[in-house]
Amino acid sequence: MMEIPNELSYSKDHEWVKIEGNIATIGITYHASDSLGDVVYVDVITSRDNLNQFDKFGEIESVKAVSDLYLPLGGKIMEINEDLNNNPQYINDDCYNKGWIIKLEVNNLDEMKNLLNAEEYKKNLE
Amino acid sequence: MNKTTLNNQHKLLNAKMVDFANWEMPISYPTGIIKETLLVRNQAGVFDVSHMGRLEVIGENAKIFIETLFPINVNELKNNSAKYTLLITDKGEVLDDAIIYKFNENKFLIIINASRSEIDIKWIKSFKYKVEINDLTNSTSMLAVQGPEALNIIKKLTGNAIDDLKRYKFKEISIDRYSAFVTRTGYTGEDGVEIITNNDNVESLWNKLLKNNIFPCGLGSRDILRLEAGLHLYGHEINPSSNPIEIRLKRVFKTTTDNYIAKDYLRTIMGNEPKKIMVGLIMKDRGIPREDCEIELNSEKIGYVTSGTHSPTINKSIAIGIINKQFDNVNNTVKIKIREKNLEANIIKLPFYRRSEK
Numbered sequence: 446m447m448e449i450p451n452e453l454s455y456s457k458d459h460e461w462v463k464i465e466g467n468i469a470t471i472g473i474t475y476h477a478s479d480s481l482g483d484v485v486y487v488d489v490i491t492s493r494d495n496l497n498q499f500d501k502f503g504e505i506e507s508v509k510a511v512s513d514l515y516l517p518l519g520g521k522i523m524e525i526n527e528d529l530n531n532n533p534q535y536i537n538d539d540c541y542n543k544g545w546i547i548k549l550e551v552n553n554l555d556e557m558k559n560l561l562n563a564e565e566y567k568k569n570l571e
Numbered sequence: 572m573n574k575t576t577l578n579n580q581h582k583l584l585n586a587k588m589v590d591f592a593n594w595e596m597p598i599s600y601p602t603g604i605i606k607e608t609l610l611v612r613n614q615a616g617v618f619d620v621s622h623m624g625r626l627e628v629i630g631e632n633a634k635i636f637i638e639t640l641f642p643i644n645v646n647e648l649k650n651n652s653a654k655y656t657l658l659i660t661d662k663g664e665v666l667d668d669a670i671i672y673k674f675n676e677n678k679f680l681i682i683i684n685a686s687r688s689e690i691d692i693k694w695i696k697s698f699k700y701k702v703e704i705n706d707l708t709n710s711t712s713m714l715a716v717q718g719p720e721a722l723n724i725i726k727k728l729t730g731n732a733i734d735d736l737k738r739y740k741f742k743e744i745s746i747d748r749y750s751a752f753v754t755r756t757g758y759t760g761e762d763g764v765e766i767i768t769n770n771d772n773v774e775s776l777w778n779k780l781l782k783n784n785i786f787p788c789g790l791g792s793r794d795i796l797r798l799e800a801g802l803h804l805y806g807h808e809i810n811p812s813s814n815p816i817e818i819r820l821k822r823v824f825k826t827t828t829d830n831y832i833a834k835d836y837l838r839t840i841m842g843n844e845p846k847k848i849m850v851g852l853i854m855k856d857r858g859i860p861r862e863d864c865e866i867e868l869n870s871e872k873i874g875y876v877t878s879g880t881h882s883p884t885i886n887k888s889i890a891i892g893i894i895n896k897q898f899d900n901v902n903n904t905v906k907i908k909i910r911e912k913n914l915e916a917n918i919i920k921l922p923f924y925r926r927s928e929k
Binding site: 482483485486488506508509511534537 | 587598599603604605606791795857858859880881888910
């Protein structure tokens with residue numbers, strides 16, 4: 446697996462974003478999943494409208510630790526990856542594909558300027 | 572930080588290393604904690620447990636020394652046998668849990684927790700019996716080989732030298748011309764052995780095990796395995812102020828002698844009905860209970876969690892907790908406060924997992 450795919454954008458909180466039209470697919474990065482270890486639960490908040498950039502949108506719990514999830518962009522959560530309920534290991538095994546967490550209808554694509562590209566994210570990890 | 576002889580081998584396998592009681596130890600390998608747990612439940616795994624304290628006690632006074640420090644009647648413990656026990660001061664402070672190995676009346680081995688070793692040794696050495704106490708922790712290494720396949724593989728690798736080795740017995744044998752102490756004990760709920768050998772031989776033994784379908788497993792899976800098996804961990808279920816009866820360790824005191832330093836304390840706790848009790852908890856809701864989470868019944872705090880995790884074996888989140896004894900009822904559904912949520916859990920009779928006997 447590519448650890449930091451070039452085509453994605455990243456937040457400093459280790460979420461990745463893939464933009465298609467005004468829909469953003471969001472997950473956590475390889476670095477985040479590797480630090481957490483084996484993921485057991487992914488929980489997304491129940492009030493899913495009118496969320497701001499960097500709001501908490503859920504929690505991810507591994508065998509060893511719990512970590513908050515933060516929205517890399519503001520908007521409305523349209524879809525949740527239900528497969529993660531029975532296959533939380535997708536986050537560890539394939540975080541950029543099968544391990545996606547939510548799809549978000551983005552309010553304002555200008556907020557992308559607050560995110561990092563692959564190279565900047567990589568530097569941020571160093 | 573202390574390093575075991577195998578430190579470099581763990582790093583070659585890309586293990587995640589953590590500080591555990593001032594030892595740099597592998598918490599998991601790239602396999603991951605969950606798969607490592609399941610490998611031990613279904614096949615066989617090996618853990619480097621060389622950080623655990625190993626003290627040899629030798630001398631004519633060894634018997635009385637052991638009987639003074641531990642609730643053990645040495646005459647009732649056969650040669651080449653091991654016993655799980657507690658190290659308790661005359662004031663009733665629980666210093667550690669330990670395993671005592673009796674070679675004969677004049678020679679014993681005590682295995683203690685790495686995190687407690689300094690305190691234990693200070694206490695043990697404060698008794699001025701004429702015995703020789705040798706700390707073997709740094710000169711030897713210790714591997715735990717556990718799982719349903721473990722014994723068969725070890726039997727094959729040792730030229731059938733341990734074919735007759737029963738549970739809680741040990742034997743000194745040779746593996747590839749070097750000597751090894753092999754004991755049929757463990758801390759996973761699986762059958763298997765623990766092997767102590769000189770540091771010079773351990774790398775060769777380690778690699779031999781890995782070549783024979785025994786998978787390297789880290790301390791992360793070891794903690795899950797012991798929790799599933801309902802086994803205590805010092806610093807969690809056992810603390811300096813623990814009442815052994817409350818944490819269901821009454822069995823440890825079956826063979827106490829008059830030499831025992833904590834016999835008065837023992838008489839007091841045996842005569843009193845315990846107020847609290849250790850129980851198992853299985854989550855009904857999603858969420859992993861962690862140490863110190865409060866346990867509630869009808870909005871009243873009745874106890875706290877001592878250890879919690881997600882069990883890959885039963886695929887549920889589980890915990891061990893200590894609650895007020897009057898609520899110890901397997902029909903009780905309690906709430907565990909996990910961060911800001913009150914999540915439902917059932918009280919169960921420990922353990923969560925018991926292997927099927929062949």
